[in-house]
Amino acid sequence: MTTTRADRLPAPPEGTAAEDCGAASGGALLALDAAERLAEVAKALADPTRIRLVAYVAAVEGGTVCACHLPAELGISQPTLSHHLRRLVDAGVLERAQRGRWAHYAVVDEALAPFAAFVTAPAGVAPTAGCGPAGCGPAAC
Amino acid sequence: MTTTRADRLPAPPEGTAAEDCGAASGGALLALDAAERLAEVAKALADPTRIRLVAYVAAVEGGTVCACHLPAELGISQPTLSHHLRRLVDAGVLERAQRGRWAHYAVVDEALAPFAAFVTAPAGVAPTAGCGPAGCGPAAC
DNA sequence: TCCATCTATTGAAGATCGTCAATACGATGA
DNA sequence: TCATCGTATTGACGATCTTCAATAGATGGA
Numbered sequence: 001m002t003t004t005r006a007d008r009l010p011a012p013p014e015g016t017a018a019e020d021c022g023a024a025s026g027g028a029l030l031a032l033d034a035a036e037r038l039a040e041v042a043k044a045l046a047d048p049t050r051i052r053l054v055a056y057v058a059a060v061e062g063g064t065v066c067a068c069h070l071p072a073e074l075g076i077s078q079p080t081l082s083h084h085l086r087r088l089v090d091a092g093v094l095e096r097a098q099r100g101r102w103a104h105y106a107v108v109d110e111a112l113a114p115f116a117a118f119v120t121a122p123a124g125v126a127p128t129a130g131c132g133p134a135g136c137g138p139a140a141c
Numbered sequence: 142m143t144t145t146r147a148d149r150l151p152a153p154p155e156g157t158a159a160e161d162c163g164a165a166s167g168g169a170l171l172a173l174d175a176a177e178r179l180a181e182v183a184k185a186l187a188d189p190t191r192i193r194l195v196a197y198v199a200a201v202e203g204g205t206v207c208a209c210h211l212p213a214e215l216g217i218s219q220p221t222l223s224h225h226l227r228r229l230v231d232a233g234v235l236e237r238a239q240r241g242r243w244a245h246y247a248v249v250d251e252a253l254a255p256f257a258a259f260v261t262a263p264a265g266v267a268p269t270a271g272c273g274p275a276g277c278g279p280a281a282c
Numbered sequence: 283t284c285c286a287t288c289t290a291t292t293g294a295a296g297a298t299c300g301t302c303a304a305t306a307c308g309a310t311g312a
Numbered sequence: 313t314c315a316t317c318g319t320a321t322t323g324a325c326g327a328t329c330t331t332c333a334a335t336a337g338a339t340g341g342a
Contacts, residue, residue, distance in 0.1 A: 218303085220301080228299095
């Protein structure tokens with residue numbers, strides 16, 4: 001049973017372990033639908049190739065993504081590139097404009113903003129912290 | 142072939158499409174290892190249950206996560222909860238301290254910071270934008 | 283009209299993931 | 313010492329994901 005850096009965690013005050021479990025009885029977790037939306041963005045980014053694509057699109061003026069060389073640079077095939085771009089568009093992370101033969105992409109900041117807020121301050125998106133029925137936790141469960 | 146909101150993307154200037162492809166010849170993508178590290182955090186968060194767990198841990202004073210009620214509240218079994226917590230710890234998103242029978246968790250801000258920076262400003266983590274060999278892009282490829 | 287280019291889709295295969303039942307392990311209290 | 317509690321691990325199953333070969337579709341130029 002592995003233990004990480006225990007010293008990093010504040011020790012709960014003596015005799016208050018049960019209450020430390022959560023301030024409010026019936027404390028709520030983040031709503032499932034909100035969590036699912038955040039998880040969709042995370043899933044879209046849960047691949048190094050897609051991370052690189054988003055970084056690339058964000059950095060390129062005008063957002064043209066050239067399939068002609070990206071597959072070689074990314075070490076993937078053209079259909080795989082198309083698949084990843086599709087995944088990013090489906091998740092709303094990128095948006096796509098077709099101009100003639102060429103597809104142009106842009107990062108959708110509005111799609112990333114809630115996720116950025118979440119990873120910057122995870123507690124900020126949770127409703128009242130709590131851990132269930134009153135009296136839950138060490139010494140009480 | 143779906144088209145998203147084309148008007149959101151700036152049209153490249155006339156006659157500059159090729160150059161729009163990227164400013165620097167041999168333009169680099171984000172390094173693969175950097176992308177893999179970012180993708181690891183995204184993978185850890187690519188599940189609504191783990192999103193809720195991280196939000197919960199961040200919100201709870203002292204970070205005690207009570208398995209006694211969380212499975213029911215999350216709609217999962219105790220082994221699945223344990224699995225998810227393990228995934229988050231392995232990814233470095235959470236850290237864990239065992240105190241007697243009880244496990245205490247805390248969010249590792251340092252692990253989330255690079256990812257937060259990435260989703261806040263994806264272009265900021267890419268090296269010089271570019272799209273490969275000089276002259277790449279519409280009209281040049 | 284035909285050909286080239288850029289991109290998307292389909293199908294398949296292997297890998298990974300989320301889930302739970304069963305079980306195991308360590309800590310604690312009687 | 314034994315029972316209970318909180319948590320972890322194992323194994324298995326179904327679902328999802330990543331990949332590429334083959335192919336298709338749209339656009340543009342000759």
